[in-house]
Amino acid sequence: MSQQNPTIMVVEDETLLLQAITKKLKFSNMDVLSCASGQQAVDYLNNLDELPDAVWLDYYLKDMNGLAFMQELKMNPKWQNIPVIVVSNSASPEKVHNMLALGARKYILKAEYRLDEIIGMIREFISDNSAAVAAPTPLAGATTPVPQSPEPASTPPQDPPAAA
Amino acid sequence: MAGTKNILIVEDEKPLQHALELKLTHEGFNVTVASNGAECVDKVKNGSYDAVLLDLIMPELDGFQVLEQLKAMPVMPAVFVLSNLSQHEDEERVLALGARKFFIKSDTPLTTIVDEVKQI
Numbered sequence: 001m002s003q004q005n006p007t008i009m010v011v012e013d014e015t016l017l018l019q020a021i022t023k024k025l026k027f028s029n030m031d032v033l034s035c036a037s038g039q040q041a042v043d044y045l046n047n048l049d050e051l052p053d054a055v056w057l058d059y060y061l062k063d064m065n066g067l068a069f070m071q072e073l074k075m076n077p078k079w080q081n082i083p084v085i086v087v088s089n090s091a092s093p094e095k096v097h098n099m100l101a102l103g104a105r106k107y108i109l110k111a112e113y114r115l116d117e118i119i120g121m122i123r124e125f126i127s128d129n130s131a132a133v134a135a136p137t138p139l140a141g142a143t144t145p146v147p148q149s150p151e152p153a154s155t156p157p158q159d160p161p162a163a164a
Numbered sequence: 165m166a167g168t169k170n171i172l173i174v175e176d177e178k179p180l181q182h183a184l185e186l187k188l189t190h191e192g193f194n195v196t197v198a199s200n201g202a203e204c205v206d207k208v209k210n211g212s213y214d215a216v217l218l219d220l221i222m223p224e225l226d227g228f229q230v231l232e233q234l235k236a237m238p239v240m241p242a243v244f245v246l247s248n249l250s251q252h253e254d255e256e257r258v259l260a261l262g263a264r265k266f267f268i269k270s271d272t273p274l275t276t277i278v279d280e281v282k283q284i
Contacts, residue, residue: 009179013270019221034248035269036250044180049183
């Protein structure tokens with residue numbers, strides 16, 4: 001694992017929330033790349049010399065939804081293994097299933113956790129993921145199942161997730 | 165190098181700071197970086213910059229406070245503000261403080277920012 005701080009790309013179109021998340025992540029010793037739109041995130045990924053350790057993705061963005069963003073990632077071989085954690089206000093079973101099937105590693109319902117708790121989960125995820133990239137482990141406190149191995153985008157998760 | 169323009173990037177998000185630094189260096193600019201507003205003011209006081217790329221939300225001094233200090237200097241470099249803030253009043257405020265242009269980050273590809281800097 002690199003000695004540098006982990007880098008997390010936050011894609012959230014509510015700018016006040018984006019600022020709050022960014023501030024807290026920086027206080028947790030993470031380098032942050034804040035993006036207020038999906039297209040901004042794609043542009044940054046195209047221009048970074050090092051990819052982020054994870055993406056924190058709001059499902060509903062002003063210019064695209066989470067599925068479209070995931071599809072952008074999966075179409076690019078360089079980006080398809082970046083771990084994506086969806087943090088959303090909405091978690092219908094279909095939406096959660098579709099996002100996990102596309103390779104999202106976790107789906108967190110915002111309303112169920114305080115921001116500090118979500119940041120703790122993200123931090124734990126990045127730590128676990130960097131220690132065992134080939135075999136990521138489920139997060140403590142997870143409300144939805146995490147696929148046990150990074151499968152191709154077309155492979156659905158083993159267990160259909162329950163509604164959050 | 166004679167004729168090389170000096171650019172100061174003021175951005176506290178290190179990955180973005182680095183991406184801009186690489187792109188502008190690749191275009192032949194002499195690039196310096198600062199990670200907060202106070203560092204920016206210090207560098208501008210003690211150096212000579214043709215342009216400053218300035219984030220608004222930063223520790224120490226925010227971009228508005230930086231602009232106030234730069235405006236009070238005898239020679240103000242061209243300042244391009246980059247921000248995730250997208251309120252019209254933010255744009256009006258930075259332009260009134262002497263910024264040359266206000267870019268909403270989410271609507272502006274990095275290549276557009278580089279192209280704009282190349283016009284100075």
